[in-house]
Amino acid sequence: MADRNPYGRTGDDMDLPEGKTCGDCxxxxxxxxxxxxxxxxESCDWSPSRFRPAVTDAAPVTxxxxxxxxxxxxxLREDV
Numbered sequence: 001m002a003d004r005n006p007y008g009r010t011g012d013d014m015d016l017p018e019g020k021t022c023g024d025c026x027x028x029x030x031x032x033x034x035x036x037x038x039x040x041x042e043s044c045d046w047s048p049s050r051f052r053p054a055v056t057d058a059a060p061v062t063x064x065x066x067x068x069x070x071x072x073x074x075x076l077r078e079d080v
Contacts, residue, residue, distance in 0.1 A: 004038070006038060006041045007037075007042060008043065009042050010043055012047070013049060014043050014044045014045070014047050014048070014049050015042065015043055015044075015049065016041075016042050016043065016044060016049060016051045017051060020042070020051065020053070021039060021040050022038065022040070022041040022042075022044075023039030023040065024051075024054060025051050025053065025054060026052045026053070026054045026055075027050060027051075027052065028054070031044075
């Protein structure tokens with residue numbers, strides 16, 4: 001990857017939301033690998049911008065938070 005200055009905002013529909021960069025987007029890995037973007041860019045190559053915020057603080061999924069399918073829950077209650 002070539003070292004370069006980040007693409008800044010240009011005032012059109014390709015700008016990322018204020019305070020956000022490519023590194024904050026769910027598509028960052030794909031765009032940096034395929035289109036030569038860097039995580040510090042503030043402008044998107046797509047028009048309009050396809051920026052979607054990356055989820056960084058999601059609660060972990062555990063067995064306690066996952067419910068069994070409806071039919072299994074019903075059968076379990078009938079067996080008790």
